[in-house]
Amino acid sequence: MAEKRYHSIVVGGGMAGLTCAASLAKEGRRVLLIEKNRECGGLVNSFSHNGFQFDTGIRALENAGIIFPMLNELGIKLDIVKSPVSVGVEKEILNIEDIKSLTEYSNLLKRLYPESEAETDHIIRIIRKVMKHMDVLYGIDNPFFKDMGRDTTYLFKELLPWLLKFLFTIGKINRMNVPVEPYLEKIVKNTSLRDIISQHFFRNTPAFFALSYFSLYLDYFYPKGGMGKLAEAVEKRFLEWGGEIIRETSIERVLAFEKRVTDQNKIDYIYQNLVWAADLKTLYRITSTEGLSGKTRIKFEKVKSRLLEKRGGDSVFTLFVEVDEPIESFKRIANGHFFYSPSRKGLGEIHRGELDTILSSSGGPDRSRIFSWLDKFLALNTYEISVPALKDPELAPAGKTGLIISFLADYDLFKMIAETDWYKEFITELEERIIKVLAGSVYPMLNEKVTAHFSFSPLNYKNRVGTSEGAITGWSFREPVPVVNQIMAANRAVVTPISSIFQAGQWTYSPAGVPMAVLTGKLAARKILSR
Numbered sequence: 031m032a033e034k035r036y037h038s039i040v041v042g043g044g045m046a047g048l049t050c051a052a053s054l055a056k057e058g059r060r061v062l063l064i065e066k067n068r069e070c071g072g073l074v075n076s077f078s079h080n081g082f083q084f085d086t087g088i089r090a091l092e093n094a095g096i097i098f099p100m101l102n103e104l105g106i107k108l109d110i111v112k113s114p115v116s117v118g119v120e121k122e123i124l125n126i127e128d129i130k131s132l133t134e135y136s137n138l139l140k141r142l143y144p145e146s147e148a149e150t151d152h153i154i155r156i157i158r159k160v161m162k163h164m165d166v167l168y169g170i171d172n173p174f175f176k177d178m179g180r181d182t183t184y185l186f187k188e189l190l191p192w193l194l195k196f197l198f199t200i201g202k203i204n205r206m207n208v209p210v211e212p213y214l215e216k217i218v219k220n221t222s223l224r225d226i227i228s229q230h231f232f233r234n235t236p237a238f239f240a241l242s243y244f245s246l247y248l249d250y251f252y253p254k255g256g257m258g259k260l261a262e263a264v265e266k267r268f269l270e271w272g273g274e275i276i277r278e279t280s281i282e283r284v285l286a287f288e289k290r291v292t293d294q295n296k297i298d299y300i301y302q303n304l305v306w307a308a309d310l311k312t313l314y315r316i317t318s319t320e321g322l323s324g325k326t327r328i329k330f331e332k333v334k335s336r337l338l339e340k341r342g343g344d345s346v347f348t349l350f351v352e353v354d355e356p357i358e359s360f361k362r363i364a365n366g367h368f369f370y371s372p373s374r375k376g377l378g379e380i381h382r383g384e385l386d387t388i389l390s391s392s393g394g395p396d397r398s399r400i401f402s403w404l405d406k407f408l409a410l411n412t413y414e415i416s417v418p419a420l421k422d423p424e425l426a427p428a429g430k431t432g433l434i435i436s437f438l439a440d441y442d443l444f445k446m447i448a449e450t451d452w453y454k455e456f457i458t459e460l461e462e463r464i465i466k467v468l469a470g471s472v473y474p475m476l477n478e479k480v481t482a483h484f485s486f487s488p489l490n491y492k493n494r495v496g497t498s499e500g501a502i503t504g505w506s507f508r509e510p511v512p513v514v515n516q517i518m519a520a521n522r523a524v525v526t527p528i529s530s531i532f533q534a535g536q537w538t539y540s541p542a543g544v545p546m547a548v549l550t551g552k553l554a555a556r557k558i559l560s561r
């Protein structure tokens with residue numbers, strides 16, 4: 031069979047790969063996108079089950095000065111709705127509407143922790159400051175989406191005045207670039223209050239990123255029809271511009287000197303430029319540098335060893351629940367995006383010391399010890415709950431409601447239990463115990479009205495999108511991240527030691543998420559187009 035040759039091959043059809051591929055195809059380049067699954071989107075994805083529409087990955091989007099400019103540039107009109115957030119602890123539930131809700135949030139915390147009024151005031155003051163910094167940080171459309179030569183109005187009226195504010199703010203932001211737990215320890219002595227504020231973030235999340243959550247709550251939006259509509263829209267544009275997609279195809283080998291990638295069926299594809307928009311450890315594991323200059327090979331090996339010794343960040347356990355109860359009943363309780371903690375006590379050592387002891391115990395996982403740990407973990411945790419039909423009523427059959435319930439989960443725990451013969455029992459128990467905790471606290475209708483439930487574990491995330499350790503936003507914050515983590519250096523995040531290979535996506539910049547996946551996809555395309 032004749033070999034297929036492309037100006038650019040993009041591996042991975044998540045938001046990074048799609049953005050990059052569409053940006054290149056728009057400029058008339060011959061582009062092939064290779065995606066492991068049937069559907070593109072990666073961790074931005076929706077599916078349908080029994081007439082309910084669910085999202086497997088991210089539950090709502092924030093613009094961050096990046097998503098809307100990307101859509102504009104690609105000429106995409108996405109039908110969106112606001113995705114209002116609620117926060118709740120025990121019976122205290124607050125629907126967040128605007129900046130004034132921060133005062134109500136402060137009052138909520140004071141009712142829960144009356145002994146910690148001063149600490150609450152302190153932390154709210156910091157959140158307010160962070161919100162101001164966020165207004166600057168995300169205050170304009172990201173300059174990488176602008177053509178500065180032509181758009182002089184943007185340059186003089188927006189970018190330059192913003193740049194001054196940005197330079198003033200970035201120093202303050204960098205000072206908060208320390209893990210949130212020790213940062214909060216200095217301010218808040220009440221461990222329960224500290225946990226309630228921080229326990230739904232990844233361990234060691236940079237304090238600025240963690241405390242920006244209130245800003246994000248105000249900005250969340252949701253594509254009508256489900257999260258997957260975002261990826262579908264970019265994919266459609268890419269195809270309209272002549273892009274090609276090969277689906278259900280996994281790249282298993284990169285021969286850098288020959289500029290050739292090989293898939294699982296040993297079919298080869300030839301590129302001038304390769305953009306790797308998937309798990310980065312995989313790229314470095316499967317790339318052969320034979321034939322390249324000694325200098326390049328040494329540089330590549332250096333980066334490779336730096337990356338391979340690091341881990342992906344926390345994963346997530348997601349439970350999908352179908353309920354024979356109309357959305358109005360759920361609306362009366364909270365908004366369609368809801369962060370809920372059934373107990374004010376906080377997780378404390380349960381997801382740190384206790385879990386670490388379980389993971390490091392010799393002799394394999396102890397079933398009864400894990401189940402007793404699980405009960406405490408589920409009772410004290412914070413859940414991210416999404417109710418798609420509260421954002422778009424079309425997303426559930428009439429009179430019924432679908433819930434997506436998740437919490438951060440340790441990949442190693444699931445991996446360890448998967449090696450036993452009671453993994454299935456563990457998953458079933460986990461699903462039922464989550465439902466019981468929420469039925470006994472915030473959603474009593476889950477006692478009787480659940481018609482079906484199923485879940486997606488960290489192992490499923492790893493298998494589906496090939497993400498190391500099931501990570502959902504790239505590198506772990508627990509160790510120094512091995513990639514660019516300064517916004518001023520974002521442009522460097524997409525280059526590799528090999529001049530014809532670029533990288534994009536959540537593994538190339540930290541902290542990551544959909545906006546950075548999109549931005550790095552765009553930056554990789556820019557680098558290629560400027561060659």
Ligand SMILES: Cc1cc2nc3c(=O)[nH]c(=O)nc-3n(C[C@H](O)[C@H](O)[C@H](O)COP(=O)(O)OP(=O)(O)OC[C@H]3O[C@@H](n4cnc5c(N)ncnc54)[C@H](O)[C@@H]3O)c2cc1C
Binds near residue numbers: 047071494497504
């Ligand atoms: C439950 C959940 C909640 C989240 N919440 C947020 C949030 O609130 N805010 C936020 O910003 N982000 C959030 N995220 C993270 C965000 O969704 C991801 O960071 C982002 O979508 C990553 O995009 P990506 O293109 O870099 O990678 P991915 O989406 O992982 O895409 C990589 C693609 O590459 C494909 N692939 C992998 N290996 C190969 C191979 N060898 N050959 C071919 N194809 C391959 C995969 O199948 C996949 O489609 C969340 C994620 C999850 C799961």
